[in-house]
Amino acid sequence: MIVILKPGVTEEQIQHIVTKAESLGLKAHISRGVQRSIIGFIGPEDVLRVTPLEVFPGVESVMEVLSPYRFVSREFQAEDSVIQIKDGVAIGGKALAVMAGPCSIESYESLLEVAKEIKKAGARILRGGAFKPRTSPYEFQGLGEEGLRIMKKVAEETGLATVTELMDVRHVELLDRYVDMFQIGARNMQNFTLLREVGKTKKPVLLKRGMSATMKEWLMSAEYIFSEGNPNVVFCERGIRTFETETRNTFDINAIPVIKSKTHLPIIADPSHGTGRWGLVGSIARAAVAAGADGLMIEVHANPEEARSDGAQSLLPKNFSQLMKDLRAVAEAVGRTL
Ligand code: PEP
Numbered sequence: 394m395i396v397i398l399k400p401g402v403t404e405e406q407i408q409h410i411v412t413k414a415e416s417l418g419l420k421a422h423i424s425r426g427v428q429r430s431i432i433g434f435i436g437p438e439d440v441l442r443v444t445p446l447e448v449f450p451g452v453e454s455v456m457e458v459l460s461p462y463r464f465v466s467r468e469f470q471a472e473d474s475v476i477q478i479k480d481g482v483a484i485g486g487k488a489l490a491v492m493a494g495p496c497s498i499e500s501y502e503s504l505l506e507v508a509k510e511i512k513k514a515g516a517r518i519l520r521g522g523a524f525k526p527r528t529s530p531y532e533f534q535g536l537g538e539e540g541l542r543i544m545k546k547v548a549e550e551t552g553l554a555t556v557t558e559l560m561d562v563r564h565v566e567l568l569d570r571y572v573d574m575f576q577i578g579a580r581n582m583q584n585f586t587l588l589r590e591v592g593k594t595k596k597p598v599l600l601k602r603g604m605s606a607t608m609k610e611w612l613m614s615a616e617y618i619f620s621e622g623n624p625n626v627v628f629c630e631r632g633i634r635t636f637e638t639e640t641r642n643t644f645d646i647n648a649i650p651v652i653k654s655k656t657h658l659p660i661i662a663d664p665s666h667g668t669g670r671w672g673l674v675g676s677i678a679r680a681a682v683a684a685g686a687d688g689l690m691i692e693v694h695a696n697p698e699e700a701r702s703d704g705a706q707s708l709l710p711k712n713f714s715q716l717m718k719d720l721r722a723v724a725e726a727v728g729r730t731l
């Protein structure tokens with residue numbers, strides 16, 4: 394923490410700040426300049442975060458030196474984390490992880506059909522929502538536990554790992570029994586109670602970016618999970634709200650290299666929600682891999698016209714399969730495998 398002092402700060406004011414910091418267990422280093430003086434504090438910065446130094450007389454501004462998130466930062470761990478989802482399926486490391494499937498689980502037959510197709514194309518993780526966060530209460534809300542049963546059965550038959558959205562703290566144990574990875578959706582990225590609850594489990598968590606969340610807020614949400622004891626967190630960039638209306642969201646490609654520089658945890662990209670249009674999914678998927686994403690989440694439906702949610706952004710299996718082939722070349726160009 395560095396405190397920049399106002400011109401004309403008095404010795405008494407400096408001593409007042411130093412005494413306060415020392416009472417909190419920090420060491421102060423005063424650097425006196427002709428125009429300006431600054432104080433650097435060494436020690437556990439957390440205590441200063443709850444002390445509003447800005448209000449002390451003589452203080453102009455306060456700069457944080459260390460990141461406010463600890464466990465998820467590169468300072469805590471320099472090397473990349475690899476998150477194990479299931480035997481033989483991991484996210485992070487050289488191999489890209491691809492999760493694909495319908496927006497919502499609709500029936501056993503349709504999920505099995507898509508699961509076989511995405512597996513053949515090279516995906517290792519099946520996605521599909523059983524509890525859906527819909528804008529309207531009159532839209533399809535998901536099949537609930539029946540959807541989870543279907544997903545587990547399809548996973549057993551295909552050998553795919555599974556991920557599904559968790560919306561309610563009351564469902565943690567339920568989902569824990571059925572799937573390999575929890576998804577925290579964009580709308581719940583700052584549901585801190587939910588984050589703490591998944592933090593108390595050891596199950597991998599796919600943490601989607603809130604639609605209006607800054608990267609720092611997103612990292613802090615991951616810190617909630619990690620600090621409760623669950624280090625198995627994977628970020629997912631899924632587009633943010635901007636003034637642009639041409640696409641459903643604006644896919645923030647910047648997030649991929651920025652998040653990778655700040656944390657050791659993996660980040661994947663969701664070009665389906667990031668664009669909202671199936672015809673754009675391929676371009677953004679390729680761009681994300683080129684930018685360093687550790688994997689992708691892509692919505693696939695055998696009959697998008699009939700999909701109960703997000704049909705407009707869902708790829709047909711044959712288009713998904715073609716995309717996987719195209720992605721192999723991009724992956725190779727950036728030293729990854731698929
Ligand atoms: C989803 O994955 O279907 C979903 C609802 O995603 P998001 O939370 O990113 O909107």
Ligand code: MN
Pocket residue numbers: 496497666692702703
């Ligand atoms: Mn969806």
